Amino acid sequence: xxxxxxxxxxxxxxxxxxxxxxxxxxxxxxxxxxxxxxxxxxxxxxxxxxxxxxxxxxxxxxxxxxxxxxxxxxxxxxxxxxxxxxxxxxxxxxxxxxxxxxxxxxxxxxxxxxxxxxxxxxxxxxxxxxxxxxxxxxxxxxxxxxxxxxxxxxxxxxxxxxxxxxxxxxxxxxxxxxxxxxxxxxxxxxxxxxxxxxxxxxxxxxxxxxxxxxxxxxxxxxxxxxxxxxxxxxxxxxxxxxxxxxxxxxxxxxxxxxxxxxxxxxxxxxxxxxxxxxxxxxxxxxxxxxxxxxxxxxxxxxxxxxxxxxxxxxxxxxxxxxxxxxxxxxxxxxxxxxxxxxxxxxxxxxxxxxxxxxxxxxxxxxxxxxxxxxxxxxxxxxxxxxxxxxxxxxxxxxxxxxxxxxxxxxxxxxxxxxxxxxxxxxxxxxxxxxxxxxxxxxxxxxxxxxxxxxxxxxxxxxxxxxxxxxxxxxxxxxxxxxxxxxxx
Amino acid sequence: xxxxxxxxxxxxxxxxxxxxxxxxxxxxxxxxxxxxxxxxxxxxxxxxxxxxxxxxxxxxxxxxxxxxxxxxxxxxxxxxxxxxxxxxxxxxxxxxxxxxxxxxxxxxxxxxxxxxxxxxxxxxxxxxxxxxxxxxxxxxxxxxxxxxxxxxxxxxxxxxxxxxxxxxxxxxxxxxxxxxxxxxxxxxxxxxxxxxxxxxxxxxxxxxxxxxxxxxxxxxxxxxxxxxxxxxxxxxxxxxxxxxxxxxxxxxxxxxxxxxxxxxxxxxxxxxxxxxxxxxxxxxxxxxxxxxxxxxxxxxxxxxxxxxxxxxxxxxxxxxxxxxxxxxxxxxxxx
Numbered sequence: 001x002x003x004x005x006x007x008x009x010x011x012x013x014x015x016x017x018x019x020x021x022x023x024x025x026x027x028x029x030x031x032x033x034x035x036x037x038x039x040x041x042x043x044x045x046x047x048x049x050x051x052x053x054x055x056x057x058x059x060x061x062x063x064x065x066x067x068x069x070x071x072x073x074x075x076x077x078x079x080x081x082x083x084x085x086x087x088x089x090x091x092x093x094x095x096x097x098x099x100x101x102x103x104x105x106x107x108x109x110x111x112x113x114x115x116x117x118x119x120x121x122x123x124x125x126x127x128x129x130x131x132x133x134x135x136x137x138x139x140x141x142x143x144x145x146x147x148x149x150x151x152x153x154x155x156x157x158x159x160x161x162x163x164x165x166x167x168x169x170x171x172x173x174x175x176x177x178x179x180x181x182x183x184x185x186x187x188x189x190x191x192x193x194x195x196x197x198x199x200x201x202x203x204x205x206x207x208x209x210x211x212x213x214x215x216x217x218x219x220x221x222x223x224x225x226x227x228x229x230x231x232x233x234x235x236x237x238x239x240x241x242x243x244x245x246x247x248x249x250x251x252x253x254x255x256x257x258x259x260x261x262x263x264x265x266x267x268x269x270x271x272x273x274x275x276x277x278x279x280x281x282x283x284x285x286x287x288x289x290x291x292x293x294x295x296x297x298x299x300x301x302x303x304x305x306x307x308x309x310x311x312x313x314x315x316x317x318x319x320x321x322x323x324x325x326x327x328x329x330x331x332x333x334x335x336x337x338x339x340x341x342x343x344x345x346x347x348x349x350x351x352x353x354x355x356x357x358x359x360x361x362x363x364x365x366x367x368x369x370x371x372x373x374x375x376x377x378x379x380x381x382x383x384x385x386x387x388x389x390x391x392x393x394x395x396x397x398x399x400x401x402x403x404x405x406x407x408x409x410x411x412x413x414x415x416x417x418x419x420x421x422x423x424x425x426x427x428x429x430x431x432x433x434x435x436x437x438x439x440x441x442x443x444x445x446x447x448x449x450x451x452x453x454x455x456x457x458x459x460x461x462x463x464x465x466x467x468x469x470x471x472x473x474x475x476x477x478x479x480x481x482x483x484x485x486x487x488x
Numbered sequence: 489x490x491x492x493x494x495x496x497x498x499x500x501x502x503x504x505x506x507x508x509x510x511x512x513x514x515x516x517x518x519x520x521x522x523x524x525x526x527x528x529x530x531x532x533x534x535x536x537x538x539x540x541x542x543x544x545x546x547x548x549x550x551x552x553x554x555x556x557x558x559x560x561x562x563x564x565x566x567x568x569x570x571x572x573x574x575x576x577x578x579x580x581x582x583x584x585x586x587x588x589x590x591x592x593x594x595x596x597x598x599x600x601x602x603x604x605x606x607x608x609x610x611x612x613x614x615x616x617x618x619x620x621x622x623x624x625x626x627x628x629x630x631x632x633x634x635x636x637x638x639x640x641x642x643x644x645x646x647x648x649x650x651x652x653x654x655x656x657x658x659x660x661x662x663x664x665x666x667x668x669x670x671x672x673x674x675x676x677x678x679x680x681x682x683x684x685x686x687x688x689x690x691x692x693x694x695x696x697x698x699x700x701x702x703x704x705x706x707x708x709x710x711x712x713x714x715x716x717x718x719x720x721x722x723x724x725x726x727x728x729x730x731x732x733x734x735x736x737x738x739x740x741x742x743x744x745x746x747x748x749x750x751x752x753x754x755x756x757x758x759x760x761x762x763x764x765x766x767x768x769x770x771x772x773x774x775x776x777x778x779x780x781x782x783x784x785x786x787x788x789x790x791x792x793x794x795x796x797x798x799x800x801x802x803x804x805x806x807x808x809x810x811x812x813x814x815x816x817x818x819x820x821x822x823x
Contacts, residue, residue, distance in 0.1 A: 105764065106813070116695070131618075131645035138642035142696040142777070149773035156769065156813040164809075 007202065010194035017190060021183040028176045032169060039165050047158050049089045054151050056082035057144065086114050106157060110150050117143045205232045209239070216243055259431070263322075266432050270315055270442050278308040318444045322431060325451045332374040332455055336479055339369040339378070339409060343402050346382045350390075357390040359415075360397040369402055370479040371409050377452045384445040385413040385472050393417040396469065408458070409478055414471035420464040428462060449474075517548045522716045524703075525554045525562035526575035528745065530677055530757045531598040531701030534765070535575065536741040538727040546726075547719035557657065559701065560630050566705050567591070572713050573705035573720070579632040581704055582778040585793045590707045592800040594721060595811070596771055598701040600761040604636040604676040605693030607662075607683040612671045617644025617692065624652045626661035626673030632699055635781055637674040640694040648785065665689055678746050681753040700774055710800065718803055721765075725808050728765050738763065766811040767801045 090111055120140035127133040205228065228236065285301040324330045343365050354361050371378075382400075389398045396416030403410050420428065431447040449472075453460045457477045464470040522544075526532045535553070538544055544551045554571070556562040560580035565571050567589050575597060584591045606625070608614045614623065617640045627634055638648055654661070654670045661673040662683050672692070675683060676699070684691040703724075710717050731737045738758050742749075749757065776795045796814075805812040 105762065109770075135618075135643055135645040138639070139696060142639065145773050145777055146698075146770065149768070149770040152769035152773075152815045153813040156815045157810075159815075160809065160813065 007198065010190070010197060014187065014190055014194065017183070017187055021180070021187070024183075025176060025180060028172065028179070032172050032176075036165065036169055040162075043158055043162050043165075046089070046092060047155065049085065049092060050151055050155050050158065053082060053085040053089055054148065054155075056085055057148055057151070083114070083118055086110065086117075090114070106150060106153050110147070110154070113143060113147055113150065117147055120144075201230075202232070205236070209236060213239070262432055266442055267315075267319055271312065274308045274311040274315070278305060278312070281305045281308060315442060318442055318448060321448045321451075322444055325448065330451060330455055332377060332452075334372050334374055334456075336370055336372050337375045337378075339371045339373070339411070340365045340367055340402055342375055342378060343382060343400060343411065346379055346386070347400055350383065350386045353387065353390055354398065357393065358395045359390050359393050362397060362399040364399065365402040366404055369404055369409055371476055372479050373456055373476065374452075378456075381449045381452050381474060382411070382413070384449045385474075388445055388472070389413050389415040389417070389470075392420075392470065404478070407478065409476045410473055411476070412471055412473040414469060416469040419466045419468055420462070420470055422466075425462075425464065429460075446472075519548050519550060520716045520719065521550045521552060522573075522713070522720050523552045523554070523571045524573050524575070524720070525556050525565050525571045527557060527559045527562060528555050529559075529575075529701070530603075530742055530746065530761060531577075531600065531699070532575050533738060533741055533761075533763050534597050534724050534727045534731075536745060537731060537737055538723045540741055541727065541730060543723035543726045543730075544720070547723045549716060549719040549723065551720070558628070558631055563591070563704060566709075569706070569709065571705070572709060572716060573703050575701055576704050577632040578700055578702070578774055578778050579635055579782075580630060581702065581798070582775055582782060582793070583630060583787070585795075585798055586779065586782060586787075591704055591798065592707045592710060593767070593771070593798055594703045594705065594710065594717065594800055595724070595765045595767060595804050596700050596702045597724070597765065598761055598763050599698060600677075600700075600757075601695065601698050602693045602760050603680065603757060604633050604697060604699050605674070605680060605691060606637065606640060606672045607665055607675050607680055607689035608672045608692050609665055609668055609670065610687075610689055611668060614672060614690075614692070617641060617694070618646065620644060620672065621646055621650045622652065623671040624654050624669070626654045626656055626664055626670040626675075628658055628661065628674070629655050631676075633674040633676055635778060636676075636694060636697045636699070638781060638785075639697045640692065643694055643696065677757055678749050678753075681756065682748050685753075698774065700771060702771070707800070714803070718807065721803055722807055724765055725811075728763065731763060764811075765804065765808065766813070767799045767804055768813045769815055771799065772796055772814070 090107070094107070117140075120136065120143050123136040124133070124140045127136045209232070227233075281301055281304045285298065285305065288297055288301060321330070344363065347361060347363055351361075386398070386400070393415035394417055398416075399412075399414040401410075401412045401414070429446050429450045432443040450460050453474050453476070458475050461473045461475065462470065463473070524535070526535060539551065539553070554562075554565070556565065556574075558580075559574065559576035560583075562571070562574035563576040563580050563584060566574040567584060573594065581591055581593065606620075612623070614620060620641060625637065627637060641648060641650065654664065656664065658675055658679045661670065661675065662679055664670045665673045665683060672689075673683070680691070683689045703721075705717075739754060742754060742757065746754065746757075772795050775798055779793055779795060799814065801812045801814055
């Protein structure tokens with residue numbers, strides 16, 4: 001869920017809840033008021049009518065019982081009025097949907113009583129003899145008593161209905177109070193829940209992110225907010241990734257800086273040696289020229305100068321190669337060459353070097369080995385490996401082999417030296433890696449060789465054991481085409 | 489090492505749950521006994537229905553019912569302490585109250601019109617109430633049939649002294665009517681309908697008289713047996729609700745008990761009756777009329793009866809408030 005939804009949804013929920021609460025209460029209150037007003041009005045009306053009717057009955061009863069009915073018209077009018085009132089009452093009760101069980105029964109009784117009562121009243125008024133009068137009186141008296149009792153029952157029923165409605169109103173009031181309380185509690189709980197929710201869902205993560213961001217200043221990283229799919233989670237992830245990348249880049253830069261310093265230090269040191277030697281040779285040459293030295297002496301001096309210059313050229317070349325490799329600009333000029341010839345030529349060229357180290361070279365070359373390589377670069381690799389062997393073989397024999405398999409072309413240079421110390425093995429192909437007490441050099445030869453071989457799509461392996469010598473094997477992919485072979 | 493669990497640890501929670509449930513089970517309702525007496529009349533219908541439908545048993549009430557020839561005798565048994573309550577009509581009740589007995593009405597059971605009246609010997613030429621002057625009329629004294637006769641006489645412009653009363657139990661009166669020993673007999677259903685009809689006695693009833701059967705008892709006894717009385721009333725209320733829902737229950741309850749009535753007579757009884765529990769001003773009015781009538785006949789004692797105190801509305805009102813429509817509360821309510 002998005003942060004906006006997280007913040008807005010609870011507010012909307014509370015708003016809806018409060019609106020529902022208000023609407024419910026308003027509706028309940030309105031309904032109750034209408035019900036109460038309507039019922040009260042109806043009951044009041046019925047009660048008044050019953051009261052009026054009872055009064056009419058009483059009046060008629062009193063007049064009839066006065067024995068001397070001198071004003072018959074008055075009694076007749078009274079009877080007529082009470083009958084009309086009964087009709088109105090019956091009509092009203094019928095319309096007001098008087099509920100059973102008591103109401104319906106009373107209504108039926110009153111309805112049934114109306115006609116006999118009117119007849120009895122009229123018979124009493126019309127009676128001429130004592131017997132007739134007594135008979136009519138008894139009849140009227142029974143019916144009158146019953147009518148009065150019925151009116152009393154109706155009144156009581158009416159009052160009970162008022163009581164019931166009041167009780168119902170009280171129950172409704174209690175119910176709405178309970179509803180109000182419940183909804184208020186719900187609102188309070190929702191607000192509390194929302195507060196906790198917003199705090200835990202928004203504020204707490206922000207606090208954590210802020211603290212983590214401060215930690216970044218001190219070199220830490222921003223922790224992810226696991227499981228969060230909102231904007232804070234996304235922000236956390238972006239920050240974490242950015243921080244990690246920054247830390248890694250920083251480490252790389254630091255490493256590169258260290259490497260550069262190391263490189264400069266070594267390069268300066270290594271360049272200084274031949275330059276010093278060159279300077280000395282030049283001073284010596286200058287002095288000998290001033291002394292008028294002979295040609296042979298001068299030629300020895302110039303040879304020495306040439307060697308130092310050559311050495312400088314080699315060092316500078318290696319440094320340039322490293323720069324190219326690190327910039328990814330090691331260009332290869334591939335061509336299909338006869339490797340057997342190239343190997344033999346390099347070995348022949350290095351013969352003085354081998355002789356100087358008193359190393360016996362064994363050359364085992366498979367004839368007509370063709371490969372797609374940059375011949376000058378592969379030459380450089382072999383020279384590096386041979387130079388490395390002569391430096392470490394300590395007069396032991398050196399064996400150079402060239403052979404092919406269906407899958408690759410292999411070139412190995414093996415020496416019978418003491419082997420590579422274990423501490424150096426893991427860093428063997430790293431730039432500037434030099435064994436302790438090793439001969440002077442930048443320590444770039446194996447690094448450059450590996451890069452050249454890998455640029456050809458091959459690989460270089462080393463097998464070494466203490467006292468059993470070292471063998472470097474170059475594995476190259478086979479030639480793509482055997483035609484137009486150039487000899488090395 | 490595996491830990492061994494004790495049996496209590498294994499079964500403890502289950503046992504606890506069982507004990508908790510056992511604790512929550514409501515205590516069994518005590519079975520109570522209630523003694524009631526009644527005349528075998530259609531006015532007793534609600535008791536029949538309640539009994540047939542096992543409504544008393546549902547209230548955990550074992551009703552020991554005793555049938556009496558008349559409501560008056562049932563009431564006398566209640567006054568004598570043999571019964572908790574009796575089904576009775578207004579006249580015996582008012583008479584007892586006027587004697588000073590502390591009787592009280594718990595509810596009316598039935599209201600009927602035209603079911604108490606005169607069975608006229610067909611050989612006579614009595615057509616109206618006015619023709620009863622000087623006639624031999626069979627009467628069961630102390631019953632509501634006596635009032636019904638007096639109302640009929642009054643409607644005919646006569647007084648009790650204008651006839652020749654022959655006193656006897658209903659069966660005796662029916663026999664006397666058949667043999668012509670009496671010209672008419674004041675009877676009530678079922679005897680009234682059995683005695684009258686085509687080829688038999690003619691029927692003469694007053695539409696002014698309304699008979700009301702009611703459940704009554706002695707106030708102290710009812711107060712002492714409040715729980716039982718409430719259960720009894722509740723069963724009767726359920727019976728009333730049953731017959732309102734299923735009116736055919738009335739006939740099915742009455743038919744086996746009154747085989748002497750044919751279908752038409754039974755329908756007459758049913759259509760003239762209203763089986764409804766209640767305490768109303770109409771009842772008070774009827775009791776008051778009855779008291780006035782008895783006083784007029786000189787049968788009442790000097791002390792005055794407060795008729796509104798003859799009803800005990802508390803229990804019925806608690807169970808069915810709408811059934812009580814009294815304007816004023818009795819001064820001597822049940823405690």
